[in-house]
Amino acid sequence: MSEQHTYRVIVRGTFDGLSEESRTRLLAEVDEHGMSAMTFTEEGSLTYDRALKHFSYRLVVVSDAADGEEMAAAIAEDRVETALKELGHGFKGLRSSVTDLDTMKINRKR
Secondary structure (H helix, E strand, O other): OOOOEEEEEEEEEEEOOOOOOHHHHHOHHHHHHHHOOOEOOOOEEEEEEEOHHHHHHHOOEEEEEHHHHHHHHHHHHHHHHHHHHHHOOEEEEEEEEEEEOOOOOOOOOO
16 A cells, blocks of 8 residues: 555636526525635535635545645546536636645744
8 A cells, every 4th residue: 555645635617607596506605605614625615706706625635645646636626526516516627736735844933
């Protein structure tokens, strides 16, 4: 078994082709998905604003270190696609930024 690393992944995208039902549900829940909802979780936390244009998901992904950040991004994007499809929300243009928490250097103030 290879070494496991923990990655924080931010997946960003654009809402696309939202139905009236999706728009209504997203707007009804907008206050629950603002700046205070920005936490990294395994299932992902969705954030967006009233404009319903762009969104971001913050996820924690644990995977083999040998597979690298590219695999962590792919896993995260797959989770986001699945979640948004299950909710019935249209989207496009997913892109990810990944941080490997196990190799991150922390500069401490002296």
